[in-house]
Amino acid sequence: AEACxxxxxxEGLDDGPDFLSEEDRxxxxxxxxxxxxxxLQVDIxxxxxxxxxxxxxxxxxxSLPNFKQNEFSVVRQHEEFIWLHDSxxxxxxxxxxxxxxxxxxPDFDASREKLQKLGEGEGSMTKEEFTKMKQExxxxxxxxxxxxxxxxxxxxxxxxxxxxxxxxxxxxxxxxYNQDLSVRGKNxxxxxxxxxKNMVKxxxxxxxxxxxxxxxxxxxxRTFLVEYHxxxxxxxxxxxxxxxxxxxxxxxxNRIGSSLYTLGTQDSTEIFQLYCHIPLFYFSQQKxxxxxxxxxxxxxxxxLKYYLRESQAAKDLLYRRSRSLxxxxxxxxxxxxxxxxxxxxxQAETTQQLCCQxxxxxxxxxxxxxxxxxxxxxxxxxxxxxELAELELKHAKVxxxxxxxxxxxxxxxxxxxVGLEGTL
Amino acid sequence: xAAEREPPPLGDARQPDLEELEDGEDLxxxxxxxxxxxxxxPEPASLPAEDISTNSNGPKPAEIILEDDRExxxxxxxxxxxxxxPEREPILSPEPTPAITPVTPTTLVAPRMExxxxxxxxxxxxxxxxxxxxxxxxVFDIEINVSDPEKVGDGMNAxxxxxxxxxxxxxxxxxxxxxxKRRFSDFLGLHSKLATKYMHVGYIVPPAPEKSIVGMTKVKxxxxxxxxxxxxxxxxxxxxRYLQRTVKHPTLLQDPDLRQFLESSELPRAVNTQALxxxxxxxxxxxxxxxxxxxxxxxxxxxxxxxxxxQQFENLDQQLRKLHASVEAxxxxxxxxxxxxxxxxxxxxxLGNSEDHTALSRALSQLAEVExxxxxxxxxxxxxxxxxxxxxxxxxxxxxxxVKGVFDHRMKCWQKWQDAQVTLQKKREAEAxxxxxxxxxxxxxxxxxxxxxxxxxxxxxxQGERDFEQISKTIRKExxxxxxxxxxxxxxxxxxxxxxxxxxxxxxxxYWEAFLPEAKAIx
Numbered sequence: 027a028e029a030c031x032x033x034x035x036x037e038g039l040d041d042g043p044d045f046l047s048e049e050d051r052x053x054x055x056x057x058x059x060x061x062x063x064x065x066l067q068v069d070i071x072x073x074x075x076x077x078x079x080x081x082x083x084x085x086x087x088x089s090l091p092n093f094k095q096n097e098f099s100v101v102r103q104h105e106e107f108i109w110l111h112d113s114x115x116x117x118x119x120x121x122x123x124x125x126x127x128x129x130x131x132p133d134f135d136a137s138r139e140k141l142q143k144l145g146e147g148e149g150s151m152t153k154e155e156f157t158k159m160k161q162e163x164x165x166x167x168x169x170x171x172x173x174x175x176x177x178x179x180x181x182x183x184x185x186x187x188x189x190x191x192x193x194x195x196x197x198x199x200x201x202x203y204n205q206d207l208s209v210r211g212k213n214x215x216x217x218x219x220x221x222x223k224n225m226v227k228x229x230x231x232x233x234x235x236x237x238x239x240x241x242x243x244x245x246x247x248r249t250f251l252v253e254y255h256x257x258x259x260x261x262x263x264x265x266x267x268x269x270x271x272x273x274x275x276x277x278x279x280n281r282i283g284s285s286l287y288t289l290g291t292q293d294s295t296e297i298f299q300l301y302c303h304i305p306l307f308y309f310s311q312q313k314x315x316x317x318x319x320x321x322x323x324x325x326x327x328x329x330l331k332y333y334l335r336e337s338q339a340a341k342d343l344l345y346r347r348s349r350s351l352x353x354x355x356x357x358x359x360x361x362x363x364x365x366x367x368x369x370x371x372x373q374a375e376t377t378q379q380l381c382c383q384x385x386x387x388x389x390x391x392x393x394x395x396x397x398x399x400x401x402x403x404x405x406x407x408x409x410x411x412x413e414l415a416e417l418e419l420k421h422a423k424v425x426x427x428x429x430x431x432x433x434x435x436x437x438x439x440x441x442x443x444v445g446l447e448g449t450l
Numbered sequence: 451x452a453a454e455r456e457p458p459p460l461g462d463a464r465q466p467d468l469e470e471l472e473d474g475e476d477l478x479x480x481x482x483x484x485x486x487x488x489x490x491x492p493e494p495a496s497l498p499a500e501d502i503s504t505n506s507n508g509p510k511p512a513e514i515i516l517e518d519d520r521e522x523x524x525x526x527x528x529x530x531x532x533x534x535x536p537e538r539e540p541i542l543s544p545e546p547t548p549a550i551t552p553v554t555p556t557t558l559v560a561p562r563m564e565x566x567x568x569x570x571x572x573x574x575x576x577x578x579x580x581x582x583x584x585x586x587x588x589v590f591d592i593e594i595n596v597s598d599p600e601k602v603g604d605g606m607n608a609x610x611x612x613x614x615x616x617x618x619x620x621x622x623x624x625x626x627x628x629x630x631k632r633r634f635s636d637f638l639g640l641h642s643k644l645a646t647k648y649m650h651v652g653y654i655v656p657p658a659p660e661k662s663i664v665g666m667t668k669v670k671x672x673x674x675x676x677x678x679x680x681x682x683x684x685x686x687x688x689x690x691r692y693l694q695r696t697v698k699h700p701t702l703l704q705d706p707d708l709r710q711f712l713e714s715s716e717l718p719r720a721v722n723t724q725a726l727x728x729x730x731x732x733x734x735x736x737x738x739x740x741x742x743x744x745x746x747x748x749x750x751x752x753x754x755x756x757x758x759x760x761q762q763f764e765n766l767d768q769q770l771r772k773l774h775a776s777v778e779a780x781x782x783x784x785x786x787x788x789x790x791x792x793x794x795x796x797x798x799x800x801l802g803n804s805e806d807h808t809a810l811s812r813a814l815s816q817l818a819e820v821e822x823x824x825x826x827x828x829x830x831x832x833x834x835x836x837x838x839x840x841x842x843x844x845x846x847x848x849x850x851x852x853v854k855g856v857f858d859h860r861m862k863c864w865q866k867w868q869d870a871q872v873t874l875q876k877k878r879e880a881e882a883x884x885x886x887x888x889x890x891x892x893x894x895x896x897x898x899x900x901x902x903x904x905x906x907x908x909x910x911x912x913q914g915e916r917d918f919e920q921i922s923k924t925i926r927k928e929x930x931x932x933x934x935x936x937x938x939x940x941x942x943x944x945x946x947x948x949x950x951x952x953x954x955x956x957x958x959x960x961y962w963e964a965f966l967p968e969a970k971a972i973x
Contacts, residue, residue, distance in 0.1 A: 250806050257801040264794040271787035278780035285773040292765055312951070404807045404972060411813055411969035419962040426955035429948065 065089055068186045068201065070179040071099065075171055079103055080132045082178055086201045093202055100204045104131055107178055109207065110185075113196045121346045121384075122391035123191065124399055126184035127335030129177040137167040155284075173328070180332075241389070247396050248344050255337040262330035269323040276316035283309035311425050318421045322414050329410045333403060340399055347392050350385045357381040592618040592697050594712075596690035599682045601669070602633075608670045609633045612686060614693065616712050622704075628713060634661075636717055637689055643707045644696070649852070650859045651917075652924030654932055655702065656695035657848040659688035684841070691845060698935070749861050753922065759929060760857055767850045774843040781840055784832035788825050795821035809972045816968040820961050827954055834950040838943050846936065853932060860921050867914030874907040 065088065072083035085099045111128035114120050141163050148156055185191045200207070286309065357378040364374035598613040615629040641658035648655050665681040697703050711717065751757045795818045802814030881900045887893060 246806075250804070253804045254801075257797070257804050261794070261797040261801045264790065264797040267790040268787070268794050271783060271790045274783040275780065275787055278776060278783055281776045282773065282780060285769065285776055289766075289769045289773060292769060400807065404810050407810055407813075408969065408972040411817065411972070412966070415962050415966040415969050419959060419966060422955055422958040422962060426952065426959060429952045429955060 066186045066192055068179075068182045070175055070182070073171070073175045075132075075134070080171075080174060082175065084182065084201060092198055098202060098204075100201065102200065102207075104129070104178070106200065106207045107181060110196055110200050111181070114185075114191065114194070115342075117194075120191065120194075121350065122343070122388035122395070123188070124336070124339045124343050124395045126181055126188070126191075127332075127339050129174070129181045132171075132174040134167065134170060137163065137170055141167065177332075243393060244344065244347070244389070247340075251337055251341050251344065255334065255341060258330050258334045258337060262327050262334055265323050265327040265330060269320050269327060272316050272320035272323060276313045276320060279309045279313040279316060283313065311428050315421060315425050318417065322417055325410060326414060329406060333406070336399065336403070340396060343392055343395060347385070347388045350381065350388050354378075354381040354385040590697070590700070590703060591620055592616065592703070594690065594693040594697055596686050596693065599686050600631075606667075606670055609635075610666075610669060610682060610685075612689060614712065622709065623713060630712065630715055630717075632711070632717065634659075634666075634685070634689070635719065636711065637692065639717075639719075640696075640707060640711045641692075644702060644705060647705070647707075648702065649856060650863075650921075652856055652860065652921040652928060653699070653701055654849070654852050654856050654928045656692060656699070657852050658692055659685060660848075688841065688845075691841075695845075695935075699931075749864055755926070756857070756860070756922070760854075763850055763853055763857075767847065767854075770843055770847050770850065774840065774847060777840045777843060781832055784828055788828040788832060791821050791825040791828060795819070795825060807972075813968045813972050816965055820965045823961050824958065827957055831950065831954050834947060838947045838950070842939060842943050846939075849932070853929070856925055856928065860918070860925055863914070863918050863921050867911065867918050870907060870910040870914045874904065874911050877904045877907055 067087040069085050070082050071085035074081045074083075080103065082102050082104075083099050084102050085097075086093070087097050089096065108128055111125065114125045141160075144156070144159055144163060151159070185194075185197055191197065357374070357380075361371075361374040361378045364371045593616070595615040595617075596612050597615065600611045600613075602609055602611045611631045611633050613629050614632050615627070616623070617627045619626060638658050638661070641655065645655045662681070662685075665678070665685075668678045669682060696708065702708060797818075798814055798821060799818035802811045802818060805811040805814055877900060881897070881904060884893065884896055884900060
């Protein structure tokens with residue numbers, strides 16, 4: 027036990043990584059103003075990681091009459107979430123809403139590879155080094171796992187909070203049907219179809235975006251979103267790099283601390299041993315500092331990545347609205363032509379009316395969606411930035427106090443007590 | 451891991467020390483006092499913290515020095531070392547820091563032993579042995595600066611000239627303050643001379659900084675980038691440390707070549723130091739031959755001390771190399787972190803610009819600024835990591851090589867002595883043979899010759915034994931000196947390094963504290 031350590035410092039010289047000490051469901055922060063009302067509450071209560079898939083236990087609490095019970099759970103896999111998301115996207119009725127972005131595929135490959143490499147290199151390192159590294163990699167794996175759970179949960183919560191989407195039948199089936207949904211991953215043909223669809227969409231996007239919007243609100247939103255999306259992408263990539271660098275620095279401090287310790291224990295000079303313990307202290311704390319910074323960078327990265335996906339979803343909404351505007355304009359032209367030729371006028375009128383209605387419906391809901399998006403975004407960033415500053419501040423203070431306190435203690439007590447006079 | 455013993459209760463006598471050192475703004479006073487400190491520790495006084503805005507220099511050493519030994523030691527730990535080198539300022543942290551300078555185990559101006567003052571005339575009159583006795587303090591009134599690197603000439607014949615300034619009150623020098631211009635090969639030449647004269651009798655001659663063909667070529671070719679500036683600065687600091695270490699050695703300080711190096715305005719060029727010269731290649735060949743010889747000499751070590759020490763130095767060498775590699779990795783990663791932080795800051799600023807919510811936009815811009823400032827901090831920390839730690843480790847790795855060299859010389863000395871004994875034995879056997887031979891006329895002449903040779907070899911054996919004893923004695927003293935120096939060097943550096951860490955923390959706190967209200971203001 028550390029005689030000098032304050033009990034308030036949770037890590038002290040503990041070498042374990044700090045991922046576990048942070049909020050488990052940290053990503054809830056992304057969606058701050060979710061109305062978790064009694065009508066429908068969804069969460070992922072459990073998750074199991076098997077060889078190459080993750081099984082999520084989706085737990086629902088609802089007072090709605092649509093469901094057979096008030097509380098129930100099902101097991102779902104990633105592909106089923108994607109199926110649900112895609113069904114929203116393909117549903118014309120939801121064209122006027124921002125579809126909550128699909129959660130990313132669980133990716134443990136990198137982590138698994140590292141663990142495997144560690145296992146192979148077991149013979150070349152000391153038992154302590156091996157145990158420590160193994161612990162760290164396992165913690166990393168756990169952190170990735172927690173994150174993927176959170177991302178899947180956020181998706182479901184967003185759907186549950188959306189006034190229209192929460193009523194979707196597919197969604198209810200997803201929540202309640204306790205058999206496999208048999209939405210095995212898209213086969214090659216379907217994947218190819220998707221690919222072409224996306225290509226057409228982006229080609230279209232170029233054409234459609236050329237049309238200047240009469241409505242100032244939407245014109246502004248489009249300009250804003252395109253730029254914002256790109257910048258968020260850049261910021262999240264840079265934040266990732268920062269995370270990696272912080273981790274590297276932390277690992278270096280760790281190694282240096284170990285080296286100094288070995289040096290101190292091997293050296294015959296009592297004084298030298300003393301001086302090796304001081305840096306060891308500081309390097310441990312520095313390592314913790316760097317890890318905390320890495321964690322914070324990661325959180326910021328995650329926030330940015332999430333808003334990258336959301337801004338894409340918002341762009342998609344604008345695209346759909348533009349498409350419907352083009353359809354409306356085409357219908358107008360067709361109507362004019364029909365009237366001129368006096369042929370199929372009624373049909374043309376009906377088509378035109380439908381297009382008009384669709385366009386107006388989309389525009390109306392899109393406006394509200396975009397306003398809500400902004401509110402959500404601002405709130406999420408605020409929460410994250412405040413948290414970031416508070417945590418960095420707290421840790422800097424703790425480290426500073428730690429350093430100062432020990433620095434002074436050691437300087438006054440150790441040096442004078444041991445007495446360098448003896449060596450002079 | 452770090453088993454901290456309970457600090458002993460402090461006597462009242464020490465309280466004044468703490469108070470005297472309170473200075474400047476302390477961010478931790480309130481929080482520190484709430485910490486559960488061990489009962490026997492003193493009232494947490496404020497650390498001599500730096501107020502960044504003012505030009506204060508931390509604890510005022512003048513007030514503390516020489517009151518008694520203990521305070522003196524502390525003063526030494528945080529004493530401001532100011533080496534007047536103008537070109538070094540831009541490289542140092544812009545904030546005035548108390549003791550963050552490149553590693554230079556400087557000699558104190560005021561002697562540490564309070565009763566005797568090793569003032570100038572006294573040293574000059576004493577005999578060499580007395581000076582060496584007093585070398586326990588290793589404090590001589592001499593200070594060396596290496597500054598003003600200047601490129602002389604053009605193209606591949608260009609070289610850097612450094613100004614070597616000596617400040618001293620020692621009367622062996624003609625003036626109190628003088629400076630000369632020297633180039634890198636001059637330093638190597640000096641080392642070469644000293645090594646040749648002193649290493650084979652057991653003195654640990656501090657090694658000169660390493661040559662770097664790549665580094666120098668860049669400078670010669672005129673590449674004006676940060677890496678060549680860094681290289682020049684690194685070299686300048688290394689040369690300074692080299693000279694400081696050399697003049698600290700009481701025996702070397704007396705050497706006329708050293709004096710000539712420091713004083714003479716013109717110095718004959720040391721051409722033999724060129725890496726690819728004939729002499730250079732000869733050196734390499736000799737080194738290889740030595741290595742082979744070492745393997746074939748099997749010494750009967752009668753003195754356990756030497757065996758123990760050799761093993762220790764072997765271990766130390768390995769550990770230091772490992773540590774050095776880790777520190778270099780740290781320096782590299784810190785630089786990366788700095789670059790990545792700067793890139794993120796720019797990106798965050800751009801994001802802030804495109805964000806259409808005013809308060810969030812402003813907060814993001816502020817975040818960008820904080821990250822930029824933190825990047826600066828990282829750079830400065832990298833500088834500290836590097837100069838304080840990495841270079842010192844490099845120096846010691848080379849020093850240990852010199853120590854090992856000295857041990858090798860002792861082995862050779864022993865071998866020489868043994869060889870002399872063997873030869874003497876052979877001569878005696880030859881004499882005995884002659885006694886039994888039957889050729890009277892040649893006999894007397896041969897007998898006389900052999901007698902002469904035997905006398906000669908007897909003398910050599912005696913000399914060999916004396917030499918061996920002398921070198922063993924010298925090495926013992928030198929190793930003792932080396933150990934003391936090592937502790938002192940590391941202590942100085944570690945204290946400075948820890949101070950830099952504390953400062954970085956204080957700055958970090960300031961930055962995040964300034965940012966927090968901006969984040970909270972997002973509505």
